[in-house]
Amino acid sequence: METKFLQNNMDDIKTAGEILKNGGLVGIPTETVYGLAANALNSEAVEKIFKAKGRPQDNPLIVHISDLSEIDDLVSYVPPVVYELADVFWPGPLTIILEKSDLIPSVVSGGLDTVAIRMPSHPVARQIIKAAGVPLAAPSANTSGMPSPTTVEHVMHDMDGKIDAVLDGGPCEFGVESTVITLCTRKPRLLRPGGITPEELEEILCDLEIDKAVLSELEDNEVAASPGMKYKHYSPKAEVFVVEGNSEDFAEYVNTISKEEKGIFALVFTEDESLVNCEKISFGKKEDNLAHASKLFAALREFDELGAKKVYVHSPEYDGVGLAVMNRLLRSAGHKIIKL
Ligand code: AMP
Ligand code: MG
Numbered sequence: 466m467e468t469k470f471l472q473n474n475m476d477d478i479k480t481a482g483e484i485l486k487n488g489g490l491v492g493i494p495t496e497t498v499y500g501l502a503a504n505a506l507n508s509e510a511v512e513k514i515f516k517a518k519g520r521p522q523d524n525p526l527i528v529h530i531s532d533l534s535e536i537d538d539l540v541s542y543v544p545p546v547v548y549e550l551a552d553v554f555w556p557g558p559l560t561i562i563l564e565k566s567d568l569i570p571s572v573v574s575g576g577l578d579t580v581a582i583r584m585p586s587h588p589v590a591r592q593i594i595k596a597a598g599v600p601l602a603a604p605s606a607n608t609s610g611m612p613s614p615t616t617v618e619h620v621m622h623d624m625d626g627k628i629d630a631v632l633d634g635g636p637c638e639f640g641v642e643s644t645v646i647t648l649c650t651r652k653p654r655l656l657r658p659g660g661i662t663p664e665e666l667e668e669i670l671c672d673l674e675i676d677k678a679v680l681s682e683l684e685d686n687e688v689a690a691s692p693g694m695k696y697k698h699y700s701p702k703a704e705v706f707v708v709e710g711n712s713e714d715f716a717e718y719v720n721t722i723s724k725e726e727k728g729i730f731a732l733v734f735t736e737d738e739s740l741v742n743c744e745k746i747s748f749g750k751k752e753d754n755l756a757h758a759s760k761l762f763a764a765l766r767e768f769d770e771l772g773a774k775k776v777y778v779h780s781p782e783y784d785g786v787g788l789a790v791m792n793r794l795l796r797s798a799g800h801k802i803i804k805l
Contacts, residue, residue, distance in 0.1 A: 482596025494634025
């Protein structure tokens with residue numbers, strides 16, 4: 466199939482809405498990463514998402530809405546705290562898991578009796594949802610296992626010829642996926658860190674728990690609270706290592722390896738640039754977690770373009786949005802951490 470390339474104007478947004486209404490797939494911009502959208506209430510359309518991505522069937526999708534009132538039909542009950550959360554964080558990069566209603570097909574929920582809901586803040590994303598007239602199921606628009614797409618070029622790289630259309634809304638603001646919390650456990654629980662930090666959530670959810678899978682690997686016999694957490698993720702072809710240590714030690718470590726081996730690359734902070742001799746990409750100043758988030762996935766894709774065999778990443782801090790960056794990095798590195 467030929468993938469239509471749509472622009473950010475009202476005619477093309479309308480076209481995207483028509484395609485979605487008729488059961489097609491469209492790559493759409495959001496403030497987190499590009500999503501691969503389908504009508505969430507049409508199981509045949511949603512099945513095409515799994516096929517295009519090669520996504521495991523048991524990994525549920527997030528349902529995107531454009532107005533808070535749309536949530537009523539999608540879940541069996543709206544706990545009052547949802548309105549408090551929505552007041553502060555919606556539209557925005559927060560996904561809330563609730564008990565699903567019968568309207569949500571089981572292909573969307575990966576067979577679970579819960580559903581993940583989010584209202585994106587990207588105006589074009591909400592305009593497309595409105596134009597489609599239905600809630601949109603949309604995972605990240607990458608081939609399963611690859612880094613998530615933060616530009617329309619990334620989407621085309623993975624999805625050209627596999628989906629009906631993609632709409633260019635420019636590069637994504639946050640660059641990492643939404644924060645996912647569930648309200649279906651005894652205490653509210655953070656399943657995936659993202660643009661909204663645990664500290665911000667704790668202002669409303671004082672008893673928020675952090676799921677073990679956020680920073681550590683699940684044992685073979687453990688069940689993932691969020692099915693997506695058990696799969697290899699965000700992985701470029703190059704082998705990725707996370708390296709903890711100060712700038713001098715990090716530079717000495719990668720400089721030594723790159724003298725002995727070919728294809729060695731580093732993902733560094735601005736402060737490391739003058740010290741590191743091998744080929745490198747910078748993802749911003751050491752303290753700038755938001756810059757790391759917005760550049761991470763594009764950098765991982767660029768390493769592949771450059772033919773990297775091994776990538777050594779200077780580890781950011783775990784606080785604030787840094788928790789989301791570390792969560793993605795540890796997955797892309799298969800949890801290989803080198804402590805200097
Ligand atoms: P993606 O759409 O690729 O950003 O991934 C969505 C993430 O949300 C995955 O990690 C899913 O496992 C998780 N998720 C979606 N729906 C549910 C649900 N009902 N229960 C638990 N996790 C969910
Ligand atoms: Mg994804």
